[in-house]
Amino acid sequence: MRFARLGPLGHEAPVLIHDGRVLDLSALTADIDGTFLASGGIDRARAAAASGSLPELADAATLRVGAPVARPSAVYCIGMNYAAHAAESGSAPPEHMVMFMKSPNTVAGPDDDVEIPAGSTKTDWEVELAVVIGQRASRLASTQDVATHIAGYAIGNDLSERDWQLAISGGQWSKGKSAPGFLPLGPWLVTPDELDATDVRLQSWVGGEPRQDSRTSDLIFSIDHIVWELSQYLTLEPGDVVLTGTPEGVALSGRFPYLRAGDVVELQIEGLGRQRQQYVAVRNEEH
Numbered sequence: 424m425r426f427a428r429l430g431p432l433g434h435e436a437p438v439l440i441h442d443g444r445v446l447d448l449s450a451l452t453a454d455i456d457g458t459f460l461a462s463g464g465i466d467r468a469r470a471a472a473a474s475g476s477l478p479e480l481a482d483a484a485t486l487r488v489g490a491p492v493a494r495p496s497a498v499y500c501i502g503m504n505y506a507a508h509a510a511e512s513g514s515a516p517p518e519h520m521v522m523f524m525k526s527p528n529t530v531a532g533p534d535d536d537v538e539i540p541a542g543s544t545k546t547d548w549e550v551e552l553a554v555v556i557g558q559r560a561s562r563l564a565s566t567q568d569v570a571t572h573i574a575g576y577a578i579g580n581d582l583s584e585r586d587w588q589l590a591i592s593g594g595q596w597s598k599g600k601s602a603p604g605f606l607p608l609g610p611w612l613v614t615p616d617e618l619d620a621t622d623v624r625l626q627s628w629v630g631g632e633p634r635q636d637s638r639t640s641d642l643i644f645s646i647d648h649i650v651w652e653l654s655q656y657l658t659l660e661p662g663d664v665v666l667t668g669t670p671e672g673v674a675l676s677g678r679f680p681y682l683r684a685g686d687v688v689e690l691q692i693e694g695l696g697r698q699r700q701q702y703v704a705v706r707n708e709e710h
Contacts, residue, residue, distance in 0.1 A: 424469060426455050426575070426612040428489040429480065432532070435489040438480050440611065441472045445483035455612065456493035457662025460557040460574045465614060489532045491577055491612035492555050495663045498525040498606060499653060500551075500581060502596065504643050504668025511676035520644050520652055523596040525581070529606035530664070533578065533698035539684060540602045541705045545585035546682040549669035550627040550635050550690040552620060553579035554646060555612055560659040566647040572659070573650065575614045578692045579666050580607040580700070585675050608664065610696045620646055623693040625670060630687055634679060637670030644668075 428435035429445070437448040437455045451467055452459045471477050480486075502521035503509040509516045531537070539546050557574030581600065588599025622640040626633070644652070649667055653659060674681045682688070684704040691697045 424465065424614045424617065426465075426468070427491050427610055428455055428493070429483055429486040430489065431487060432489065435493075436480060436486075438483065439468050439472055439477065445480045446472060446477035447480040448477065450477070454493045455491060457496065457660055460492075460555070461559070461661035465557070465574065487532060488534055488610045490530045490608040491610065492608070492662055492664070494527050494530055496527065496660045498527055498529065498664045498666065499657075499659075500525060500600070500666040501644065501649055501668045505637060505641050505670040506643060507637070507641075507671035508669055508673070511671045511673070516643055520649065522653065523600065525597065525606055525666075526601040528603055529582075529601055531604040531607050533607050533609040533696075534700060535604065535607060536703050537582065537604045537607065537700045538602075538705045539682060539702055540584060543584045543587075543602075544681065545674070546702070547583045547585055547674040548627055548629065548634065548682065548688050548690075549581040549583060549673055550625045550692070551579045551581050551666045551669050552623070552625065552639050552646070552692060552695075553577045553608060554620075554650065554665040554667060556650075556659045556661055556663040556665065558661060560650060560654040563651050563654040566645075566651045569647040569650045570615065573615055574661070575612045576618055576620045576695060577609055577612050578690055578695045578698055579664070580688070580690055580698060581666050581669060582606065583675075585681070606664075607698055607700055610698070613695055618694045623695070626691045627672065628689045629679065629682070635670050635672035639667070641670065642667060
């Protein structure tokens with residue numbers, strides 16, 4: 424099943440995309456969030472679609488596409504989880520799983536404009552498979568227990584300001600990962616019954632020129648391992664987002680320029696759709 428949120432920022436309507444139709448879920452839930460996922464919302468939506476009781480959303484094709492899950496309580500990220508990307512970053516493949524965090528307010532729609540932060544000279548793109556948690560996960564006994572805790576998958580762009588991440592980080596990466604809008608997410612949340620996420624193709628383009636092209640089968644730490652290991656150290660809540668790592672082909676490699684105002688980035692993952700963002704200069708802000 425494919426879930427999405429359509430409409431103006433802060434006023435998105437929850438929808439189910441089913442048999443080529445966009446079905447309004449507003450009668451079932453106010454939003455696609457942790458409460459909906461943890462309370463059997465996916466099964467309720469499936470039953471309602473099968474019964475024909477969900478109305479179509481009028482003018483769906485004209486509406487903005489929001490992130491497919493409302494603001495999570497946390498965004499966890501796995502670093503250097505493709506060997507070739509670790510190499511282009513100047514590092515050996517990690518012996519232990521690298522984790523960092525992004526602020527939840529980084530989550531944005533997949534096609535929203537992205538502001539390059541004031542003072543940034545090294546804003547970089549990263550296509551990643553995003554895992555959305557469906558049930559609370561804490562101290563899972565084994566990787567065999569992971570499947571029942573995953574609601575689905577989406578495309579994520581783990582945008583990074585590399586100077587802030589690495590040169591002036593103080594040893595922690597999140598400073599360069601947490602600018603507003605630095606996680607375009609979506610367009611869809613796709614349930615695991617529709618996608619074998621262990622081997623799908625990830626791609627990115629800048630200005631129409633290819634950048635990244637890999638498969639999730641190249642992950643160093645698998646999806647199940649990531650969720651299991653995270654659960655040993657923290658509690659994953661329904662609606663939380665886990666980014667699983669990015670393959671080679673980013674600007675940090677030195678092979679490509681960093682993003683500038685006017686650039687267009689496109690991302691695609693098999694079965695999960697496509698994103699397109701235009702990068703713009705930061706607007707004046709009132710504090």
